[in-house]
Amino acid sequence: MQHFHTLKTSKVSPETNDCIHIAFEIPENLRHEFAYKQGQYLTLKFNFGEEEYRRSYSIVNAPSDKNAAIEILVKRLENGVVSTYLNQKLKVGDEVEIMPPMGHFFTNYHPSNTKTYVGLAAGSGISPVLSNLKEALFQEPKSTAYLLFSNRSFQDIIFKKEIDELAHQFEGRLKIIYLVSREKHHEGELFEGRISPEKLDAILDQMPEIPATESTYFICGPSEMIKDISNYLKKDKKVPSLQVMYEYFAAPDDEDNAEMSDEFKAIPNLESMVTLIIDDDEYSFHLNSKKNNILDQALVDNLPVPFACKGGVCCTCKAQVLEGEVFMEKNYALTDDEVERGFVLTCQCHPTTNIVMLTYDV
Ligand code: FES
Structure with a gap:
């Protein structure tokens, strides 16, 4: 099981009015554990008063950057306890509790590939998309990348300097299209507004050099955008599912997200003996299938289970x-292949047999 480690910040620098760019130094003895794939995220833990807070943030840099530090971007949210602290109080040299990188928002690159990658990002959703596109450009000299990136205004464009430098470094292989939703765009109305299926359709029409069906897409932004765009690509453009990758920041806010789904209502009402293996130790507790989920019950029993978003x-x-x-x-994180191999998200799991055994040592 993954554990938290104490890392020191080596850089804390404002990126825009409401975003902070943070780098963590990785000491030699933790390099192996903190080796990451492009598009993965870090989980940070803080204690303020009696309360513990855990938050996950996508890694901005890419393994091929050859940067010994790991960088994240944190957007300040209204009433966000952790994001406000990080934006307003964090200093270089501060120590933060961090879990090694996790996540599946990536594809494997190979130098012989000749592919097209399209990043679709809104606001702070740029982090894992940029990480993926950078790695693709470094690893696959014959591949090309496009980034469609929407922000409120030109002044709000996150990492604009770095993205423009990247476009210069990979001239001919990386094309950037900025969209702005709250000001006029000098290149016309097509680039004004948010990324929507209609907007993407019009842009793809104007850019026949993007092979829409053959491209691999990385999407990150508000959950509504992710849902609409991924549906559009898969259904209207017939892009195979494996080529449409997305990363949610939060669970989609829709009817699938209702208090109790019909499927949950339909599970048998039974008492189960749940056993968890955590760092080679076994812990057991009784749990009614209709009550707490397995993670919540483990936390009630003070078991050392890993979690962040719940x-x-x-x-x-x-x-x-x-x-x-x-x-x-719900499952917005595991791949179909993982689910088939018996992996589950314990924050979403209820027992449906009298005996259940799970291991976190995976
Ligand atoms: S804690 Fe995030 S998926 Fe369960």
């Missing part, structure tokens, strides 16, 4: 089912 988004609470069966309410 919303089925981050996959920090991932475990593998060794015995019995569980019902998973």
Whole structure:
């Protein structure tokens, strides 16, 4: 199981009015554990007063950057306890509790590939998209990349300097299209507004050099945008699912997200003996299938289980089912292949057999 480690900040610099760019130094003895794939995220832990807070932030840099530090971007949210602290109080040299990188928002690159990658990002959703596109450009000399990046205004464009430098460095292989939603765009109305299926359709029409069906897409931004764009690509443009990759920051806010789904209502009402394996130790507790999820019950019992979002988004609470069966309410993090291999998000799981055994040591 992954554990938290104390890392020191080596850079804390404002990126825009409401975003801070933070780099963490990785000491020699933790280099192996903090080796990451492009598009992964870090989970940070803070204690303010009696309360513990955990938040996940995508890594901005790419393994081929050859940068010994790991960088994240944190957007200040209204009433966001952690994001406000990081934006307003964090200093260079401060120590933060961080879990090693996790996440699946990446594809594997190979130098012989000749592919097209299209990044679709809105606001702070740029972090994992940029990380992926950079790695693609470094690793695959024959591949090309396009970035469609929407922000409120030109002044709000996150990492604009770095992105423009990258476009210069990879001239001919990287094309950037900025969209702005709250001001006029000098290149016309097509580039004004948010990234929507209609907007993307019009842009793809204007840019026949992007092979829409053959490209691989990385999408990150508000959940509504992710849902609409991924549906449009898969259904209207017939892009194979494996080429449409997306990363949610939060669970989609829709009817699938209702208090209790019909599928959950339909599971049997039973008492289960749940056993968890955590760092080679076994812990057991009784749990009614209709009550707490497995993670919540483990936390009530003070077990050292890993978690962050508790919303089925981050996959920090991932475990593998060794015995019995569980019902998973939501899953915005695990791949189909992982689900087939018995991996589950314990923050979303309820037992559906009398005996259930899961391991976090995966
Ligand atoms: S804690 Fe994030 S998916 Fe379970």
